[in-house]
Amino acid sequence: MPIIQIEHVTYKYGTGTPFEQTALDDVTLCMEKGEFIGVIGHTGSGKSTLLQHLNGLLKPTSGRVFIDGQDIWDKNSNKRALRFKVGLVFQYPEYQLFEETVYKDIAFGPRNMGLDEAEIDARVREAASFVGVEPGWLEQSPFALSGGQKRRVAIAGVLAMRPSVLILDEPAAGLDPRGRESILERIRDYQRKQGNTVLLVSHSMEDIARLATRVLVMDKGKAILCDTVPATFARSRELLEMGLDVPQITRVFLRLKELGYPVRDTVYTVEQGKAEILRVLKEARR
Ligand code: ADP
Ligand code: MG
Helix, strand or coil: CCCCEEEEEEEEEEHHHHHHCCEEEEEEECCCCCCCCEEEEECCCCCHHHHHHHHHCCCCCCCEEEEEEEECCCCCCCHHHHHHHHHCCCCCCHCCCCCCCCCHHHHHHHHHHHCCCCHHHHHHHHHHHHCCHHHHHCCCCHHHHCCCHHHHHHHHHHHHCCCCCCEEEECCCCCHHHHHHHHHHHHHHHHHHCCCCCEEEEHHHHHHHCCCCCCEEECCCCEEECCCHHHHHHHHHHHHHHHHCCHHHHHHHHHHHCCCCCCCCCCCCHHHHHHHHHHHHHHHHH
16 A cells, blocks of 8 residues: 555645635655655745645645545544654754754654653654764754754654654755755665655755655646656656756766767766766777
């Protein structure tokens, strides 16, 4: 059974007002347990709106959302349990920190779940170490930390609930390259270790190529493509025509091909690029 099933979901903001806006248009998707889905698309394509449907923050104007086979808007569905099962990290989550100490902030979710102190403590420390929140910060005020450190604390607060589905809406936006790489690697390690399902919105095609197992492409409220990473970047020309980005290394190989070199244009990582160039050189020497 898929962990997430989205069936013909349409969502309109401002229904019945002159500002009515269709943000999702008949979206149907399935996600299996343990998948790492990269979500891409232009600003305004509906990515954030879609993600907010998965933990019941938004209710479809029409269509249905199932988590673990349960229709989340069914009158018997347990909304509280759903919030713990599907953890959502918003863009710029550091603005949601509010407790006196980092420890209390990370403990907020597990405490709401009604866990005992020992379990809360174990989860806070585990989540903190997953994202690189140092033990020394725990008793500090979150407001004393740098932007990147605050971001880690906010993500730890969601991980501490051990959600089966972890949703991250541009978790690395605004961080320097080293900070973004480190946060994303830690999220990937966490996902591999826990075997949970991750949805990650990112504008960086390099990040998507490196981390995701499948890619969901959103365009004007529609899910226009949801396929494996190789299958997605094999359609790089289409993505570029839509004004979307592709990994830089893919651009290099598309150009080499245009120039007449006998390279495959389905390369999407630097390692593959290296292997492909060595292959072509070897053939040429024959
Ligand atoms: P993305 O996350 O891909 O940038 P969004 O889901 O935020 O896209 O937005 C999809 C569409 O819905 C856009 O046209 C946007 O202007 C509109 N929209 C988003 N949030 C609201 C809102 N709170 N009220 C009205 N319209 C909104
Ligand atoms: Mg968004």
